[in-house]
Amino acid sequence: MTRPTSRRTVLTAAIAAAVGATAASTSPAAAAVTTGVAAPPRLVDNRFWSSAKDWRSGTAAGTTTVAGRRPGLVIGTPSGRTDYTDPHTGTTSTWESATWTSPVHRSTVPATEVIASWNAHTPPGTWLAVELHGTYSDGTTTPWYVMGRWAAGDADIKRTSVDDQSDGRSSIWTDTFSMNSSAGALRLASYRLRLTLHRKPGTDLTPTVWRLGAMASDIPDRFTVPASQPRVARELAVPRYSQNTHIGQYPEYDNGGEAWCSPTSSQMIIEYWGRRPTAEDLAWVDPAFEDPQVCHAARFTFDYQYSGCGNWPFNAAYAATYEDMSAVVTRLHSLADLETLIRAGIPAITSQSFLKEELTGAGYGTAGHLMTVIGFTPDGDVIANDPASPDNEAVRRVYKRREWENIWLRTKRYNASGKVVSGTGGVCYLYWPAHPTPAQRRALAAVGVH
Numbered sequence: 001m002t003r004p005t006s007r008r009t010v011l012t013a014a015i016a017a018a019v020g021a022t023a024a025s026t027s028p029a030a031a032a033v034t035t036g037v038a039a040p041p042r043l044v045d046n047r048f049w050s051s052a053k054d055w056r057s058g059t060a061a062g063t064t065t066v067a068g069r070r071p072g073l074v075i076g077t078p079s080g081r082t083d084y085t086d087p088h089t090g091t092t093s094t095w096e097s098a099t100w101t102s103p104v105h106r107s108t109v110p111a112t113e114v115i116a117s118w119n120a121h122t123p124p125g126t127w128l129a130v131e132l133h134g135t136y137s138d139g140t141t142t143p144w145y146v147m148g149r150w151a152a153g154d155a156d157i158k159r160t161s162v163d164d165q166s167d168g169r170s171s172i173w174t175d176t177f178s179m180n181s182s183a184g185a186l187r188l189a190s191y192r193l194r195l196t197l198h199r200k201p202g203t204d205l206t207p208t209v210w211r212l213g214a215m216a217s218d219i220p221d222r223f224t225v226p227a228s229q230p231r232v233a234r235e236l237a238v239p240r241y242s243q244n245t246h247i248g249q250y251p252e253y254d255n256g257g258e259a260w261c262s263p264t265s266s267q268m269i270i271e272y273w274g275r276r277p278t279a280e281d282l283a284w285v286d287p288a289f290e291d292p293q294v295c296h297a298a299r300f301t302f303d304y305q306y307s308g309c310g311n312w313p314f315n316a317a318y319a320a321t322y323e324d325m326s327a328v329v330t331r332l333h334s335l336a337d338l339e340t341l342i343r344a345g346i347p348a349i350t351s352q353s354f355l356k357e358e359l360t361g362a363g364y365g366t367a368g369h370l371m372t373v374i375g376f377t378p379d380g381d382v383i384a385n386d387p388a389s390p391d392n393e394a395v396r397r398v399y400k401r402r403e404w405e406n407i408w409l410r411t412k413r414y415n416a417s418g419k420v421v422s423g424t425g426g427v428c429y430l431y432w433p434a435h436p437t438p439a440q441r442r443a444l445a446a447v448g449v450h
Contacts, residue, residue: 043220044331044426045109046448048117048213049102062098063197066208070324070434073100075197075206082198088158088304095127095198102193102212110137110187111216114177116147117313117328118195119211119320125200126207127151127159132177132214134191136169144194145172148313152321158304161311174303175311187218210434211320215330219425225334225409227402230380232339236347238272238374240395241294243387249289253298254308261370262310263297264387265349266319268372269431270297272347275322291392310370315349316429324434328449331426335382335405337447338373341430344443348373349429354407355416360400364388365416368424376401 049055052071062079066072078096085092116130129149134142146162165172169183179186195212199205243264246257254260270276277296284299285292301318303311316327332338332348341348349372356365366388374396375383382404389395407413410423430449432440444450 045107045216047105050211059101063100072208100195106190107216112179114216116214120209122151122207125205129196131194134188137187137189160305233378235375240392242389253302260298261387263301265370265372266315267297319431327431344440351424351427352408
């Protein structure tokens with residue numbers, strides 16, 4: 001499970017306080033098809049840059065595009081030099097750098113929240129930073145916010161979010177841009193992203209970035225959502241790993257397996273797609289530990305500022321370090337969206353919070369937890385690989401559909417003390433092959449991911 005309290009908990013509460021409306025239980029596209037009526041406004045906007053045309057559309061300062069089946073952005077001729085003091089080691093190092101800035105993207109959803117994602121390879125001696133600059137609905141602008149400083153490894157810099165960024169109307173909470181509740185009806189109307197690639201001076205090393213983008217959303221204030229009707233019965237053969245078998249292992253990474261729900265879920269889906277770390281990758285793990293790849297995932301998703309493995313974009317970026325994998329953080333509108341993905345063979349990692357009595361069969365309550373949705377029963381109940389299980393065999397669970405959609409899609413809930421606290425509003429991670437099948441491509445497009 002994720003850490004019991006975090007900046008993200010405050011984030012979702014702030015979003016919920018800033019908005020108030022009623023949402024449909026199915027995606028707008030699905031509603032239009034099944035009811036024959038006009039679709040309601042979408043709540044989520046995704047924009048990702050990944051093609052050669054996309055990379056050419058931005059403003060480059062020292063970066064260049066590498067063509068091929070999977071076009072990427074790399075350092076061509078460095079345009080700057082940066083002295084970076086790592087806040088987690090105190091070490092100052094000099095780096096050559098090059099930047100790429102996206103065109104301004106006007107979101108179809110004036111947003112209360114934006115979460116960036118990226119897919120990249122950063123060989124030793126390189127790293128990258130992602131920043132966001134936005135324009136509010138009143139025409140004023142944000143500062144350049146750091147959305148993450150990231151490397152696949154941890155020898156050059158410690159991958160990190162950056163706390164205490166705010167202009168009084170919006171703030172960065174770990175990995176997420178959020179409008180402050182005091183901003184009222186103000187929204188983020190548009191944004192652009194800036195990518196800075198770093199390398200050791202005098203070398204020809206370079207990161208390669210294959211995908212960069214963000215999910216913008218305006219999820220309404222809701223304690224519950226309307227019930228949906230089952231449409232798909234299918235179960236995917238996703239490997240099962242328990243986080244709890246790792247309790248006490250490598251406590252420097254968020255207290256060990258007790259808090260490893262996110263990397264454990266990530267590892268399950270990575271292996272579903274046939275990827276896994278090599279024996280050389282795992283050489284650092286104590287050979288007495290079972291499922292060393294879970295320890296590996298925890299180490300290489302760890303956010304040194306957040307002090308945890310639950311940074312959403314860092315998990316997606318970790319998944320995309322495996323050969324020909326794509327990954328994003330987004331929000332889905334409904335279980336209908338999840339069913340669309342499952343039908344096409346794409347599992348999803350969902351974030352939810354609940355009291356013990358709100359999810360029959362879980363046996364626990366949590367302020368935040370990641371699970372892997374692997375299918376639906378003929379009755380429409382959710383089949384999930386729940387890493388908060390005593391062992392790998394117990395990971396597969398079946399949870400009641402009605403309970404699941406509420407704990408996942410709501411933005412407000414009551415905790416055990418009766419206090420109103422936050423919910424995640426449909427957050428999920430999606431991982432898939434960089435070259436999906438036509439059916440997979442259509443499923444991803446149907447939920448707004450291109």
